[in-house]
Amino acid sequence: xxxxxxxxxxxxxxxxxxxxxxxxxxxxxxxxxxxxxxxxxxxxxxxxxxxxxxxxxxxxxxxxxxxxxxxxxxxxxxxxxxxxxxxxxxxxxxxxxxxxxxxxxxxxxxxxxxxxxxxxxxxxxxxxxxxxxxxxxxxxxxxxxxxxxxxxxxxxxxxxxxxxxxxxxxxxxxxxxxx
Amino acid sequence: xxxxxxxxxxxxxxxxxxxxxxxxxxxxxxxxxxxxxxxxxxxxxxxxxxxxxxxxxxxxxxxxxxxxxxxxxxxxxxxxxxxxxxxxxxxxxxxxxxxxxxxxxxxxxxxxxxxxxxxxxxxxxxxxxxxxxxxxxxxxxxxxxxxxxxxxxxxxxxxxxxxxxxxxxxxxxxxxxxxxxxxxxxxxxxxxxxxxxxxxxxxxxxxxxxxxxxxxxxxxxxxxx
Numbered sequence: 001x002x003x004x005x006x007x008x009x010x011x012x013x014x015x016x017x018x019x020x021x022x023x024x025x026x027x028x029x030x031x032x033x034x035x036x037x038x039x040x041x042x043x044x045x046x047x048x049x050x051x052x053x054x055x056x057x058x059x060x061x062x063x064x065x066x067x068x069x070x071x072x073x074x075x076x077x078x079x080x081x082x083x084x085x086x087x088x089x090x091x092x093x094x095x096x097x098x099x100x101x102x103x104x105x106x107x108x109x110x111x112x113x114x115x116x117x118x119x120x121x122x123x124x125x126x127x128x129x130x131x132x133x134x135x136x137x138x139x140x141x142x143x144x145x146x147x148x149x150x151x152x153x154x155x156x157x158x159x160x161x162x163x164x165x166x167x168x169x170x171x172x173x174x175x176x177x178x179x
Numbered sequence: 180x181x182x183x184x185x186x187x188x189x190x191x192x193x194x195x196x197x198x199x200x201x202x203x204x205x206x207x208x209x210x211x212x213x214x215x216x217x218x219x220x221x222x223x224x225x226x227x228x229x230x231x232x233x234x235x236x237x238x239x240x241x242x243x244x245x246x247x248x249x250x251x252x253x254x255x256x257x258x259x260x261x262x263x264x265x266x267x268x269x270x271x272x273x274x275x276x277x278x279x280x281x282x283x284x285x286x287x288x289x290x291x292x293x294x295x296x297x298x299x300x301x302x303x304x305x306x307x308x309x310x311x312x313x314x315x316x317x318x319x320x321x322x323x324x325x326x327x328x329x330x331x332x333x334x335x336x337x338x339x340x341x342x343x344x345x346x347x348x349x350x351x352x353x354x355x356x357x358x359x360x361x362x363x364x365x366x367x368x369x370x371x372x373x374x375x376x377x378x379x380x381x382x383x384x385x386x387x388x389x390x391x392x393x394x395x396x397x398x399x400x401x402x403x404x
Contacts, residue, residue, distance in 0.1 A: 037260050070199055131353045
């Protein structure tokens with residue numbers, strides 16, 4: 001476990017220097033005008049950043065309203081019979097519902113749960129596993145599709161949410177076994 | 180689909196906030212004169228909080244986007260060098276056996292494959308700063324292959340599902356918060372996280388592939404009719 005952690009830690013430290021060495025180094029080896037080409041590629045950065053603004057604002061607005069309205073409490077109450085079936089603590093429901101919507105929101109819920117129940121309690125353990133194992137699907141949807149101007153996302157949202165649900169339920173079950 | 184989700188999120192939020200406010204005003208109207216400072220109506224009511232949150236979110240959206248520009252430029256520059264030198268093609272060829280199955284529409288050494296690979300690798304290492312620019316680069320390349328520029332292609336959705344259920348070897352922020360709150364073993368979540376994320380990826384990919392198969396069959400029978 002410790003060696004595994006050490007390997008992974010080093011891998012994440014070395015990743016960026018290695019990529020830069022390989023990519024720029026190979027460019028130099030192939031006699032590419034590296035500086036000029038880099039600048040040409042980097043030019044698009046601004047365009048992409050500006051292009052995603054409307055998509056991100058639309059998505060964040062809906063999520064902010066959802067969070068402020070107290071909908072989360074109602075959904076928690078509605079979903080509790082289902083979660084009781086798999087033995088999930090009702091305190092974890094806001095975490096599960098918030099995770100696909102907002103990165104900072106779910107970070108807050110996770111910290112709150114760990115402060116209340118302790119990071120090594122089953123609830124704290126499950127909440128942090130939930131946070132570590134899934135992504136903020138709505139943010140990814142808005143930013144990724146927004147950057148290329150795709151407005152009709154077809155089945156992307158339901159498929160992404162289904163994957164989230166699978167990950168969250170697995171987190172609950174695996175943490176119960178682990179504990 | 181996103182249209183419906185968006186619409187109902189907003190409508191339900193408004194109804195719930197309004198309902199809560201009406202209920203609170205009827206059951207427990209606030210005293211006219213309170214000892215301390217009285218909360219303004221805007222701060223006290225759900226509808227007021229909701230308006231504040233909505234307006235604030237617009238600013239957050241701009242801040243996130245502008246914050247991406249620098250790191251975006253850096254990675255797009257590096258990727259451009261790698262692309263011109265032919266390095267991305269080499270990467271793409273290395274994973275061709277997998278990508279052929281997952282993305283049948285994409286030519287084998289297309290630059291999108293190199294970018295997707297880099298994005299997934301960055302996610303695995305927990306380099307979220309690098310992952311987003313690389314992912315957006317991949318989307319740009321996928322858009323070049325997309326016949327209908329306003330509609331998501333099958334490859335885009337497959338990539339997105341892999342991305343949202345991204346397997347992270349080190350969930351760094353969760354571990355950091357656990358450590359700061361005095362956990363005895365903060366990295367204990369690594370293995371359960373990987374298992375849960377793998378499950379999410381499997382379910383996501385299966386869903387996407389089933390839908391794609393179903394749509395293909397539907398299109399074929401429609402063609403025959």
